[in-house]
Amino acid sequence: MPSINWHEFLMPYAQAVDELCGKFKSLDKEYRFKTLHSPIEHVQGRVKRVGSILEKARRKRVPVNKIVEGIRDIAGIRIICQFVEDIGAVVQIVRRHEGFDLRVLDEQDYITNAKPSGYRCYHIHVEYPIFTMDGMKKIPVEIQIRTMSMDFWATIEHSLKYKYNGKIPEALRGRLIHTAEAAFQLDKEMSTIRDEIIETQKVIRVKNDLADQILKKIQDLHSMVKTESINELNKEFYGIYNENDVAKLNAFNYKLDTMMRLYSTESFE
Numbered sequence: 001m002p003s004i005n006w007h008e009f010l011m012p013y014a015q016a017v018d019e020l021c022g023k024f025k026s027l028d029k030e031y032r033f034k035t036l037h038s039p040i041e042h043v044q045g046r047v048k049r050v051g052s053i054l055e056k057a058r059r060k061r062v063p064v065n066k067i068v069e070g071i072r073d074i075a076g077i078r079i080i081c082q083f084v085e086d087i088g089a090v091v092q093i094v095r096r097h098e099g100f101d102l103r104v105l106d107e108q109d110y111i112t113n114a115k116p117s118g119y120r121c122y123h124i125h126v127e128y129p130i131f132t133m134d135g136m137k138k139i140p141v142e143i144q145i146r147t148m149s150m151d152f153w154a155t156i157e158h159s160l161k162y163k164y165n166g167k168i169p170e171a172l173r174g175r176l177i178h179t180a181e182a183a184f185q186l187d188k189e190m191s192t193i194r195d196e197i198i199e200t201q202k203v204i205r206v207k208n209d210l211a212d213q214i215l216k217k218i219q220d221l222h223s224m225v226k227t228e229s230i231n232e233l234n235k236e237f238y239g240i241y242n243e244n245d246v247a248k249l250n251a252f253n254y255k256l257d258t259m260m261r262l263y264s265t266e267s268f269e
């Protein structure tokens with residue numbers, strides 16, 4: 001068996017994972033900043049452990065000197081979405097990057113065609129360029145895109161596979177297939193109320209942003225007005241906040257702007 005300096009071998013994979021994770025996280029932030037629904041709920045990335053690489057190589061009969069070509073998920077990104085519809089949106093995002101900073105090698109749609117185990121996920125294999133001391137290197141990365149409920153199921157099933165050394169007993173396997181269907185049913189149900197959920201999440205985000213702005217302004221006013229007035233403002237804010245009325249919060253925020261303008265003009269005179 002050829003000797004491999006695993007630490008050095010895996011370094012470029014770690015770099016590719018870090019860079020790609022960063023890009024998807026930035027995209028998610030941009031959606032949230034614009035108060036738009038983000039198709040990305042969260043992003044995870046990992047480099048496969050040496051033990052798992054060797055185990056997979058053995059399972060797939062890949063010789064150690066062919067690991068680079070034979071094991072395509074040494075670098076892996078997982079994008080978790082709230083809704084099934086978001087998976088398509090993320091797939092489009094990845095495809096739009098084609099030619100810009102990555103190359104799509106192939107795609108597997110295990111959402112429409114679940115694996116016999118019940119596993120659902122969208123897989124995209126890409127080649128991502130990184131820059132190293134020795135120049136540009138193209139790193140294969142597996143991007144997995146799935147909903148929270150698909151992720152829940154896959155995590156549980158993965159642990160059971162580990163427990164039973166890859167051979168889950170027949171009866172348990174049957175129950176897992178059943179639960180995979182139930183998880184997919186949950187996704188379908190959630191899709192029917194997607195618009196309402198997205199609208200609610202948007203209102204919560206706007207309300208929280210407004211509350212942050214208001215509290216910062218009250219804090220800033222602290223040095224300009226009497227403590228009793230600050231206490232009054234705080235009381236008024238809590239009252240409005242509990243009413244759950246964004247319009248009232250907006251009006252209060254505007255009132256604070258006016259106060260700040262007034263007091264800062266006074267302090268100049």
Ligand code: 0O2
Nearest residue numbers: 048052056073108115117118119123142153154155157158
């Ligand atoms: P780990 O620990 O997650 O890394 P692909 O060519 O990748 O689209 P293929 O040929 O089935 O599909 O590939 P493979 O290597 O079997 O699966 C790739 C990865 O997909 C797996 O990596 C899992 O993460 C996930 N996966 C595929 N099938 C299943 C499944 O039935 N159940 C679960 N829970 N996950 C699955 P690893 O190396 O198995 O695991």
